[in-house]
Amino acid sequence: xxxxxxxADISEKVIQLFVDxxxxxxxxxxxxxxxxxxxxxxxxxxxxCFVMQIKWQFKLQATQEDWDHITTIKQIVDLIERxxxxx
Numbered sequence: 001x002x003x004x005x006x007x008a009d010i011s012e013k014v015i016q017l018f019v020d021x022x023x024x025x026x027x028x029x030x031x032x033x034x035x036x037x038x039x040x041x042x043x044x045x046x047x048x049c050f051v052m053q054i055k056w057q058f059k060l061q062a063t064q065e066d067w068d069h070i071t072t073i074k075q076i077v078d079l080i081e082r083x084x085x086x087x
Contacts, residue, residue: 010058011077017057018073021050032074058084 005013011032018034019027022042036042042050051067054060054076062083070076 007077007081010080011073013057014054014073014076014080017053018050021053022046030073032072032077034073035071036073037071054080060084 015027015030015032015034018036019025019030022036022040025040034040036047036050055062058080060080060083062079066079066083070079
């Protein structure tokens with residue numbers, strides 16, 4: 001098994017990281033379908049910080065190409081399931 005967290009656990013952790021890092025978004029406004037760029041205009045430093053935390057928290061081994069088309073929480077969870085090192 002690649003990691004010990006269920007998909008629901010991964011999703012919740014990603015959402016909580018997003019809410020914590022961005023700082024002005026209520027947890028109830030975020031789901032796996034949330035598009036962080038289009039729904040909340042999250043770009044630049046906030047997005048970079050979020051991506052760096054995802055990589056660190058999940059020991060994620062992903063390339064820039066993996067990240068190029070990711071805009072939703074669901075896509076990040078999918079990437080974590082595919083690419084993270086065992087936790």
